[in-house]
Amino acid sequence: MSGRLTPRSRRAAFRPGRLRAAALGTALATVLVPALSACGGDASTAGGGATLKWASSYFPTHWDPVVGGSGAQFRELALVYASLTRTDATGKAVPDLAKSWEYNAKGDQITFHLRPGLKFSDGTPVDAAAVKAAIVRAQKQKNSALFGDLTSIKSVDANGLDAVLHLSQVDYQIPQLLGERVLQIASPKAAASPTKLDQNPVGAGPFTVTQLVPGTKVLLKKNPDYWDAKDIHIDNVELTSAPDAATVVSGLQTGVYNFADIAPSQAEAAKKAGLDVFVQPGFNANNISLNVNKAPFNNAKVVDAVRYAINRQEFVDKLTFGYGSATNQPFPKGYVAYDPQSANDYAYDPAKSKQLLSEAGYKAGQIKLDLVIPAEDPQAEVVQAQLAKVGITVNIKVDKNWATPFFAKDLTLSLYGTTGRDSAAQTLTAHFGPNGPLNLSSPYEPSGFEAAIAKVRQTPLDSPDYAKVLQAATRAGLQSKALVFTYSSPNLIAKSKSISALPKNPAHIDWTGVTIGTN
Secondary structure, three states: OHHHEEOOOOOHHHHHHHHHHHHHHHHOOOEEOOOOOOOOOOHHHHHOOOEEEEEEOOOOOOOOHHHHOOOOOHHHHOOOOEEOEEEOOOOOEEEOOEEEEEEOOOOOEEEEEEOOOOEOOOOOEOOHHHHHHHHHHHHHOOOOOOHHHOOOEEEEEEEOOEEEEEEOOOOOOHHHHOOOOOOEEOOHHHHOOHHHHHHOOOOOOOEEEEEEEOOOEEEEEEOOOOOOHHHOOOOEEEEEEOOOHHHHHHHHHHOOOOEEEOOHHHHHHHHHOOOEEEEEOOOOEEEEEEOOOOOOOOOHHHHHHHHHHOOHHHHHHHHOOOOOEEOOOOOOOOOOOOOHHHOOOOOOOHHHHHHHHHHOOOOOOOEEEEEEEOOOOHHHHHHHHHHHOOOEEEEEEEOOOOHHHHHOOOOOEEEEEEOOOOOHHHHHHHHHOOOOOOOOOOOOOOOOHHHHHHHHHOOOOOOOOHHHHHHHHHHHHOOOOOEEEEEEOOEEEEEOOOEOOOOOOOOOOOOOOOOEOOO
């Protein structure tokens, strides 16, 4: 689960790794698969046809989906790996490797029916045994980032093309859960050696790897055996670790790239350069994390004082150049889990914040806190300035090993941001559950949340009551005193106008139907 967390602003979070990768690029061994036809060359010249040249700020640190299929990197891994399900533009689960599924009458067993005749790029069949192997590996592999997402799955029976999942509880969220983010399925033959898989990914997705330079570049070609190959119109992909934000736009202008995620500060320059700039919908949410097990946040009035001290719009204006949005919950407006009843809770009110601090027995300047973050982040400076206005002194402390004390719940105050999950119930439990990895105050959970989330799992997705039940769980979770949501950072993309529009699937980059022509 820890791999799902993006503790800083979207672009800045990965910059140190990218710079190190660039510096070490010449020293890294290039890993080639047997199908490689051109060493170190341009994919367009190697294979011809339409070539996607993608500069990514989230270049995968791992290509084993059990380890790396988290945070924002699942989008890149989805070039290679397919999943049982995927999400459509409404956020609902639709068929991928599984053509259909059904629950038993009780709701504690679900059977996925796989498409016939599919195979991984190494020739291994895509069958129920492969699904079982993927689930077991995600649950048990020592360095898995996914085991915490799969606690509802008790066991799996593999019957030919039918994977029968026996659940530890009634849970109708499973089709939502087992999509790109949580269960990208690798060849069990290749995954027998996870270390080798990490260097030579083998999946059943729309593309196969022909060359991989760890941390720097990956070349891929279209997979003719992908189940939906007829709707993939891109022949080759050059995925490159993005350089500094300031040089991405010039690279797009000159044709070094034709697709890239960009920083909000670069959006206007990209537009002036004639590029297509758009926001891909998503579930990004940034938060201030509080530990209610430590003073002064063991005083509920201090927590509420922080809530009222936060001017969410300032984060949007200063950090996203207006492309983001203020939010007090982990879901975007219009999404089924977004709770309209909670939309105006704890609106910015510094006078009320000061009053609450006084009622809690604190004078201005008496509360002094360390805000611990993994790297320099302008978001922290906004928090520091806003809390200073109500009399709370914040010292920003950078700790490169931040993850260790965060997940040990040793910090008092921190920041993090997430990309969310396709299962709204999983998003809620990650933030508000007693064992949630994003709950700095574990084992604390808000009153009524456990019952509310259980009701969500027990409600079929097509039930007329589903939206009401889900929003009630969001409302219960937002009573948590362990975090304060601030703003949603955009999935901001710039591309050549020769690339057609992408499907607007929330948080995903889907290449189905996308074409690349000429400007």
